[in-house]
Amino acid sequence: MGGMMGTMRGDRMMRAGSRSGGLDVGFGFKFDSTKIYTHGHADRSLDVKPDGMRLYSIDISSLKVKQWDFGVAWDTSTLTAGSDFSMSGIASSPWGLKFKPDGTRFYVNELNNNRVYQYDMSTPWDVASASSSGLSDAIVTQDRNIDIGADGAKLYATQGRDIGQYNMSTPWDITTLTLEKTASNIVPFGDNLDHAHFSSNGMNAYATWSRGSSEGIRLFQLSEAWDVSSIIDTGRQIHLAEIDTDISGAQAVYFREDPDTPEFIVFFPNRIYKVTL
Template sequence: STTTADFLTGIHFNKDGTKMFTLYQCNSEDSDNCYVNEYNLSTPFDISTKSYAGDDERCELDHGLDSQNRLADLEFSSDGMKLFTVHGDHVGDDADDDNIYRFDLTSPFDISTCTFNHKTTNLDSDTFQDGSNAGDFIEKDPSGRNKNRAQGFEINEDGTKVFVVMMGAGTQNNRLLEYQLSTPYDLTTMTLITNAGINLTDLPTTNVMSIRFSANGKRLFGVDHNTHKVYQISLGSAYDTSSYTLDGIVNINSLTSDSVAEIRAISFNTNGLKLYIGNDRDDGTDNRIYEFDLVCPFNIITGKCPSITENSDRTGMAEAQ
């Protein structure tokens, strides 16, 4: 199934799949499209049954953002009371200022009540960039496109870890950095974990954007904007990038008759049997969200399904047959 959007950079669902949220990237000169939209789904997690909740139900992100350009990825706290997005840029006045922003809600997943709470310290600083397993930031061209920028992020289930995708030095310095939060969901308490992180260029990737974890935190998925591919990585321990294995790569164009050329967003339903990929309008078509059914939870690679005893969803499926 597909659904049109405006300039899509993030997708998220509430726990029961009756609401879908889409993040819109702000224009550099006009913040009128700087918001998160809400859609009601009459059938949970079925995007073909969507209906727009209305402009009054939006979260207007420009109320609190220092910079209203290049917003990417969308995340909520596990209780739905906090909303997060990331700003990353590589040119102009904001080229050296990347931040994750937190907005608070008065009731779970009611984004119309969002208010800005706080943001991270500048992620481009050496303290947040250098010294981890992912490698240090490489700045090839101080004057322009090769500056560092945040393009995706994810927060673990209890809010004690943040994972950020950084793009720098063209396609030669793609990294995933892992951070600790000493106070859950408090971005001001964030510190770099030096014995973790992934040099994404080694996988190889060229332009990773949105990322998502499996429900148990042992698998990580990312979309590559340039190559139209989705990466699946298995971790040695849940939400710990110090040990990992690349399971495989899938080209989204092999799964749909459409030409999907500008993917920026990824999401799953709660049990991991549905995958959602967002494609933006840079490819000359309407921005769309593509919904895919998976054979087993949180797996897109042939031969990598978890054992039946390992996964409760698959256990239920087996018993019902």
């Protein structure tokens, strides 16, 4: 998002300071400690329905794709558990998750088997209505979290210091997936990426990042839309430990591209919360 850079004031993380309603974090970010949902499960991934009324995750302990309902759109403090879809007997280590924008299909990549599963939903956005509709070849060597470009032609998979870019010759059809290119070592040695969420125009990516006990959200820019070979680490990041010292293990991030209320939703193994710009 081109406007994102204008919101981020300065090149370094600023120390947190008090402000009414929450903490004011560098670059104009605000963390509201009342907007936390504690779920107590081993969830690893994250996607959100475009209207902000439903959130989805994967529980790697129960091997389920889980559906959460918002009582108030985008308000993480109003989340309640909803339906789920079991992958037991199908996948032993499901990890990443991405939904097609019309809610008729979702995708799950499995940790360590290098494949992506595809499921159709007879009732859009209801995972309980899902059935298998395809499986990629064993080519996805970045096996943490995934994202898919706005036109359904590109899939991005993240792990360690790398992001893989894969092509679907038939958009949104995972059976046509092939490796296109890999952006390697895009963060310094010792840093790790778990999930990169791309902006809708393909010009920015926001990733959960860690180095030892430090972790946060990191901003990347692309000089060519949707082309990871053009990705640049801006060095701009939110250090989550400066927001909430009780949280650790950021797994996935979703950026809500609303000009009035731009915000991140961040997923942890046992908590969901948001940071507003």
